Amino acid sequence: MSRPAPKARTVALASYIGTTIEWYDFFIYGVAATLVFRTQFFPAFSEFGGTLAALATFAVGFIARPIGGIVMGHFGDRVGRKSMLVVSLLIMGVATTLIGLIPTYAAIGVWAPILLVVLRLAQGAGVGGEWAGAVLMAIENAPPKRRSLYGCFPQLGLPSGILLSQLVFLLLTEFLPAGAFATWGWRIAFLLSAVLIIVGLVIRLRIEESADFERVRATGQVEKLPLIQAFRQSPLQLLVGSVASIAAPALGYLVSVYMVSYGTAQLKLPTSTMLWIIIGVSVFWIVLMLAAGIAGDRFGRKRTFVVGAVLAVVWAFPMFALVDTRSVPLIFLALVVITAANAIMAGPQPALISEMFPIRLRYSGASLCYTIGSVVGGGLTPLLATALFAEYGTTMAVSTLIAGISLLSLAAILPAGRRILYAEERRPEPVVVPASD
Template identity: 80%
Template sequence: MSSTSISPDKAKKARTVAVASYIGTTIEWYDFFIYGVAATLVFRAQFFPEFSELGGTLAALATFAVGFIARPIGGIVMGHFGDRVGRKSMLVTSLLIMGIATTLIGVLPTYDQIGVWAPILLVVLRLAQGAGVGGEWAGAVLMAVEHAPPKRRSLYGCFPQLGLPSGILLSQLVFLVLTGVLPEAAFSAWGWRIPFLISAALILVGLLIRLRIEESADFERVRAAGQVEKLPVVQVFRRTPLQVLVGSVASIAAPTLGYLVSVYMVSYGTNTLELPTTTMLWTLVGVSVLWNGIMLAAGLAGDVLGRKPTFLIGAALSVVWAFPMFWLVDTGSLFWIFVALVVITAANSIMAGPQPALVTEMFPVRLRYSGSSICYQIGSIIGGGVAPILATTLFAKFGNPAVSTLIVVISLLSLFAILFAGQRILQAQEPTAPQAQQSRLQPLAE
């Protein structure tokens, strides 16, 4: 946008889109994370009863990680069509894919009922979940950022990010209610299915909201100017390779922290520290409430202090806190566990808050859905899919110091990626129509 302000009507629409993006991503992350909670609590017994306790836990977490394999596929396919036909239609598609897959998991027979087909079908549905959420993030972020006032793009862009802690919060609350109301045997036998079936109703709500919002004005201008790319994914790698590299590496640390807290720590607290499941879930509920507030503050800081400085502060905090976090958690004190998790989620929030604006601004509008989606999915595969399994394996062999070292290494990678990135990489220049045609044969990053 060339103007520095927008009309009251556009401001109202921008707020509506931001809230709609937040609600939609909350529903999708709820779907995604009820799987993670179920994987740590019941999937070992229901789908992998022939494995040892460690082997079954790793197998259950592996099915959680399988979703990350499909995420780049969903991101690439929906990125292609998002840059060609629009952002809004892809958001509706991603929500439907995720909702249908999640609901079907809720009625899936177990290993005792259909044998090896149970884990096979579980993996298939998890792949569908991954494809759905793979196209979600970039679309929701772009709708929020591209509708936002020019000086508040970081703040508005963080609203879809709020879906992560809010989805965790919602999933934890549902499981807490069920584990509190149902006997343990009933919960393990059939009660775990209820959170997945609730998804059907939530998806209807999300669809009603998303069908009412308008297409991004930035995309409409690109389409009206005839600048829509035929193969946007190909052009992203051909013309913005450095942006893809920087954006992908920068996108590793935040999901690493998010998934370690929401998935690995539940397993660690219940299996290693032998804390009650409800204790760990309630702790995460409290952490998730603060998580949302810190994320909003970080999004605003991205507009006031700048995207780059804000992100670097979060990455540095993650490095500093990696070892003290486990020292506090291992005390077994609920207070210190809570403090440890609040600080590490603060590091996550300070990076994740400005991340949508930071990454999307690396790419011109006509490549933005594909480019930002690819970066986010690559980062999430490493940070969210591999990290929990690697953390579990490292802990089994070397203990907590190895897990802390993993956090330090990943955080430093993201920190250095942004620290050494120049303005030419961090801020895409929008060419005119003739320039856009000429630049098809030239890279944007040299």
């Protein structure tokens, strides 16, 4: 029996607030990597080399994602979803706050980038276990016919975290004295995390455990080694889910990280202009993702996801043609459409991926799919886009990268049938033992 709708809405809202805080923590690093870290932590490099090194530390966070996903997935399926959400929030919050306190390269030399990488790894581990827990808390408490809608609430935390991080950096760059932002002002954005984490913990400690997990625990069906069982029982689902999960984060990080760097370094637009564009785009992003979650319930998760992937392939080349005009309205239009493609995929994605796995394996299975997709799509995309543009001197190479990644996810999900997409329909028939004579 599902929980009453008001309680389900409370859990969904708590998941949204928590993921917004976690993504704020994650994305302020991305913005700082493009605007500050090159000079503060990698001053010995050239401008291009320093930018690449800073983005490489951004990508390092994705390496730890599968580790966080595996560890928290194991305990999320063994102990419960709620406890892992608290752990992930604490790891992320402490790491982010400490980044705001690291001395620069000028003060402690090579230890500065080393500490930066270590704390970035901690951030990655925290967010690696966050996604599946927040998603499952929302979906497993949702009414059966509204799981796509409720599942998209944690996804809304991504554009909301982007909006919040961009807004904080915009205010800091606008109102601090000249030069203050680069020397010490950027630290404020990281230190604010300490306050946000307290808010998030208060909210998460008040919500109840997932209804579906409580039922599994009550019937004694908890697996001792859920990840191993996921590989044994659902190997095709792990493959399909992981590849399908590549495109959406690739588009998200293209907009939130690479475009800020590209707009300021290549198009020579003011930092504030690019930040305002991303803020405006993020508002549309939130609305579009919510609509996609509703569409996932009405038209089907797979069908909605496919529409988003096709849009990404089609828009990959026109997008940069508009961006390269340096016209703010055209850049805004270009990024709204590509984030629409992201939203249409990401909205139904939580329900799409989690429903591939039975409840007792769901945290481990969904978490691994999402983190692998994020490493390949989100972690490498800004780095590859920067390297490709430097190598070929044209955005055609970057557009080809985006179209190729989107086609890959489309090819993974398009042939998937119900036996792959819906775990509860794959439950084996009970064995009937004939009565003895």
